[in-house]
Amino acid sequence: MVAERVRLIDVAREAGTSVSTVSRALNGSDLISPEVVAHVRAVAGELGYRADKRAQEFKLGRPLTVGVTVPDLTNPFFSEVLKGLAASARAGGYRLLIGESGEDPAEELRLVEELVDHSGALVLCSSRLTRSGLEKALALPVPVVCINRTVKNAGAVAIDYRAASRLLLEHLTGLGHRRVLYVGGPATSWSDGERRRTLRRTARSLDVTLDEMDGGWAGNHGYDAGPTVLSSRATAVITFNDLVGVGLLSWMHDNDVDVPAELSVASYDDIPIAAYARPPLTSLRNERARLGELAWEQLATRLAGNDWPRPDLLTPELVVRASTGPARRRARIRTS
Amino acid sequence: MVAERVRLIDVAREAGTSVSTVSRALNGSDLISPEVVAHVRAVAGELGYRADKRAQEFKLGRPLTVGVTVPDLTNPFFSEVLKGLAASARAGGYRLLIGESGEDPAEELRLVEELVDHSGALVLCSSRLTRSGLEKALALPVPVVCINRTVKNAGAVAIDYRAASRLLLEHLTGLGHRRVLYVGGPATSWSDGERRRTLRRTARSLDVTLDEMDGGWAGNHGYDAGPTVLSSRATAVITFNDLVGVGLLSWMHDNDVDVPAELSVASYDDIPIAAYARPPLTSLRNERARLGELAWEQLATRLAGNDWPRPDLLTPELVVRASTGPARRRARIRTS
DNA sequence: GTGCAGAGTGCAAACGATTGCAACCGATCG
DNA sequence: CGATCGGTTGCAATCGTTTGCACTCTGCAC
Numbered sequence A, B: 001m002v003a004e005r006v007r008l009i010d011v012a013r014e015a016g017t018s019v020s021t022v023s024r025a026l027n028g029s030d031l032i033s034p035e036v037v038a039h040v041r042a043v044a045g046e047l048g049y050r051a052d053k054r055a056q057e058f059k060l061g062r063p064l065t066v067g068v069t070v071p072d073l074t075n076p077f078f079s080e081v082l083k084g085l086a087a088s089a090r091a092g093g094y095r096l097l098i099g100e101s102g103e104d105p106a107e108e109l110r111l112v113e114e115l116v117d118h119s120g121a122l123v124l125c126s127s128r129l130t131r132s133g134l135e136k137a138l139a140l141p142v143p144v145v146c147i148n149r150t151v152k153n154a155g156a157v158a159i160d161y162r163a164a165s166r167l168l169l170e171h172l173t174g175l176g177h178r179r180v181l182y183v184g185g186p187a188t189s190w191s192d193g194e195r196r197r198t199l200r201r202t203a204r205s206l207d208v209t210l211d212e213m214d215g216g217w218a219g220n221h222g223y224d225a226g227p228t229v230l231s232s233r234a235t236a237v238i239t240f241n242d243l244v245g246v247g248l249l250s251w252m253h254d255n256d257v258d259v260p261a262e263l264s265v266a267s268y269d270d271i272p273i274a275a276y277a278r279p280p281l282t283s284l285r286n287e288r289a290r291l292g293e294l295a296w297e298q299l300a301t302r303l304a305g306n307d308w309p310r311p312d313l314l315t316p317e318l319v320v321r322a323s324t325g326p327a328r329r330r331a332r333i334r335t336s
Numbered sequence C: 001g002t003g004c005a006g007a008g009t010g011c012a013a014a015c016g017a018t019t020g021c022a023a024c025c026g027a028t029c030g
Numbered sequence D: 001c002g003a004t005c006g007g008t009t010g011c012a013a014t015c016g017t018t019t020g021c022a023c024t025c026t027g028c029a030c
Helices: A008-015 A019-027 A034-047 A053-060 A076-091 A105-116 A131-138 A161-174 A190-206 A219-231 A242-254 A288-303 B008-015 B019-027 B034-047 B053-060 B076-091 B105-116 B131-138 B161-174 B190-206 B219-231 B242-254 B288-303
Strands: A065-070 A095-100 A121-125 A144-147 A155-159 A179-183 A209-213 A236-239 A264-269 A282-285 A312-314 A317-319 B065-070 B095-100 B121-125 B144-147 B155-159 B179-183 B209-213 B236-239 B264-269 B282-285 B312-314 B317-319
Touching (some): A008 A019, A008 A034, A053 B053, A065 A076, A065 A105, A076 A121, A076 A288, A076 B095, A095 A105, A095 B076, A105 A121, A121 A131, A121 A288, A144 A288, A155 A161, A155 A288, A161 A190, A161 A236, A179 A190, A179 A219, A190 A209, A209 A219, A219 A242, A236 A242, A242 A264, A288 A312, B008 B034, B019 B034, B065 B076, B076 B121, B076 B288, B095 B105, B105 B121, B121 B288, B131 B144, B144 B288, B155 B161, B155 B288, B161 B264, B161 B317, B179 B190, B179 B219, B219 B236, B219 B242, B236 B242, B288 B312
Parallel strands (some): A065 A095, A121 A144, A155 A312, A179 A236, A236 A264, B144 B155, B155 B312, B179 B209, B179 B236, B236 B264
Antiparallel strands (some): B282 B317
């Protein structure tokens, strides 16, 4: 079934004209007679001509492809960012070359180096790159946008974690919680750092005691954190993301801990599954697809030859569900 | 920060040799002296030369890119297929150009036509194309592999739904269920058709009454199906996929229906969240990443000039969790 | 009838890399 | 000492497309 490619020259021969004429006819140049255009178009259609985009991009010198890296394709947060980015880029005539780093900084750097050879621009989504790796990436001869990682001399789109953390903590203090535990994410994650930083700062200003522990990004990290969480003195827990949150809820369920009566759980991201957890998880909704769209807008501005726009900050919205409730009055009696 | 590209000729000039020599040195040809290779490599490194892959692919004439379509990037099933595919393709020196059709056959066709111009091969993941659309795609001048949709004259990798449906139904009949309701997926989905077909056939052989209703692919579709499911006479439900299953469980929880005492729920796919639903969802585990890998293997065989290998069929494995249990003895008393 | 404008067309040179072929080198052999 | 040979290197063609420029041709004005 694999047919031979039809080239411009084949169309020209068949139409009895030159390649330049065919090219112009197909690309809609104005200095060419309408009849010829019609004829060439007809012949091209008949022969099933499709321009060799590789030759085209090569000749034109400007790649119509955007390279994107994400830490983990299976994380709904990233999928949705990609969704928004893909749609916008496509509307702008660009395509997406997607690479997954597997949460590994070294692998991400390799990926970046490879993608850049094929792309006219890069989008690093929640980059796990080290400081020096990031500098290397920014020194590449293409524009780079970072999603969820602010950086100089590049495009930047991020979630406003300062506002996010404030929303979460104010909600919890409003319910009477004075001691909160944060179950962290991957150490290489910039956004985990931001969550911690802003939580600490806000906790101080709200007179809340903030404990922290290390965690991860997936359901099992939350499940495994169960015992430690239960033995802590906190009455409320904030998890790095919903996957971790749902995993934690699941452990609590298996161990007969009543959420939210005994412990409140809240999280970042509000992925669809958060609403279907039992109890449904209180979480911070962010417009992830919008994040991708904004990244594209920044890139488009830059590709048009302008300077980088100011970083975009997206303010999340707290979705209160049944996993958070009033703080229990007395210290927990049960032991793990 | 956007530097000027260094070309082969720049390296040649700097190294005091010709472009051919540089090319050969960099590509490891054997008819060139080791000292020159070392020197050229050094100069290239110094200048920060990176080959223009567009020019390279153009010249070599064989695209090193695989175009992939998926109905929905945010569905974990597809993300994991992509993960496996991306890893294998990358190992084989190929990159992935990914497009999302949004579950829309017309959009998928547009996507395919666009991707093919940039790719040397196509992978259609759970294609929603119409019969004629699919024929159009297969007529394109590149090899095509279909994941989860069998087709002639193309590569094919799919899940063995016959075995899958049998595992599910045998599990349920083993628990005493004689009447089962299937909550279906998108009408455009080939795999929904397969699930229905094999369920019907197996139900007949096991003497089980199978009811069917239309559903969808996401959590809300399952949640919305709640009332209809409850009012049916079935003692067990099989849902199109886990997202639908989790949504349904969630409705049951909200409406105080005890799963599995009053109703058993089982599903296809076993995405990670299935284990964290309450009750954890009985589901059919399939090696999704393997699906992607096998698709690549088929493609690699074909790209190497051989015929298409036989279609690969992946047999799933039933993971029994707490959402399925013995059928209740008496008819349901409660009304919706 | 010659000149000239302007529209329409074709020729040929790019883009950056790879690669067949010819040219060159010093050394070895007859 | 010249021919030959193996090992290196450079020249130039090539991939499919776009596009600047030169050219042809028609029609109109003088």
